[in-house]
Amino acid sequence: MKALSFIKYTFLTIGLALIAAALYFYQKQHAFQEKALTAQGTVIELLESTSDNSIVYKPLVLFKTKEGKEVKFTTSFSTSPPSYSMGESVEVLYDSAEPNSASINGFTSLWLGPLICGVLGIIFFLIGFFIILFDKVKQREIRYLRENGKRISTKFAHVKFNNGLAVNGRNPFLIYSQWLDTNTNELYVFKSDNIWFDPTDFIGTEPIKVMIDPKNPKKYYMDISFLPAMKN
Numbered sequence: 001m002k003a004l005s006f007i008k009y010t011f012l013t014i015g016l017a018l019i020a021a022a023l024y025f026y027q028k029q030h031a032f033q034e035k036a037l038t039a040q041g042t043v044i045e046l047l048e049s050t051s052d053n054s055i056v057y058k059p060l061v062l063f064k065t066k067e068g069k070e071v072k073f074t075t076s077f078s079t080s081p082p083s084y085s086m087g088e089s090v091e092v093l094y095d096s097a098e099p100n101s102a103s104i105n106g107f108t109s110l111w112l113g114p115l116i117c118g119v120l121g122i123i124f125f126l127i128g129f130f131i132i133l134f135d136k137v138k139q140r141e142i143r144y145l146r147e148n149g150k151r152i153s154t155k156f157a158h159v160k161f162n163n164g165l166a167v168n169g170r171n172p173f174l175i176y177s178q179w180l181d182t183n184t185n186e187l188y189v190f191k192s193d194n195i196w197f198d199p200t201d202f203i204g205t206e207p208i209k210v211m212i213d214p215k216n217p218k219k220y221y222m223d224i225s226f227l228p229a230m231k232n
Helices: 002-035 107-148
Strands: 037-051 054-064 070-074 089-095 098-104 150-161 173-181 186-191 208-213 216-222
Touching: 002 089, 002 107, 054 089, 054 098, 070 098, 098 107, 107 208, 107 216, 173 208, 173 216, 186 216
Parallel strands: none
Antiparallel strands: 037 054, 037 089, 054 070, 089 098, 150 173, 150 208, 173 186, 208 216
């Protein structure tokens, strides 16, 4: 299904974009620290706002520049409970050319943004990467079974939804078949890859071909090439 292919590359792209953003913000903060001047500031107010039906707070800080100009600023993040208290003294970093863009000299104020972007970026990237890697490994296994596997004829059992996967509110279908190994009197049940339309009407009375690893029948590939190709 095209949606699944779109999802894995979307996760990969978002991950790379977030990692790039994290590196950008890190370099920006590092450059800011290199040229920033320091001053002592005081938390003069805790500004309230609502987030997810709870009250959060961010500090309003007052400090004086080297030239004696009073500047007020607030952080870009809010917390609950408050990270600072009224009247608390904090060290301030500021650019003499843009004192209003000052920041409290603390890990959260300086590095929380790059850290969040970096962590989310790695998570998104790894999800996309492992989906793509899983597909590559699976395709390699299928090629091996097609070239080296033992072809067996299995009996159609039933069709059911794959409730473990949903895309845009839709669940794919799975074809189940079974095969009795007369040498061991063991019954094996096989299932197809995900099918994004109901295949029931296209399953005839002919046996369903399955390629198995002779050394391990649990490794197999069901041949569903008899089904029509879905074009949308």
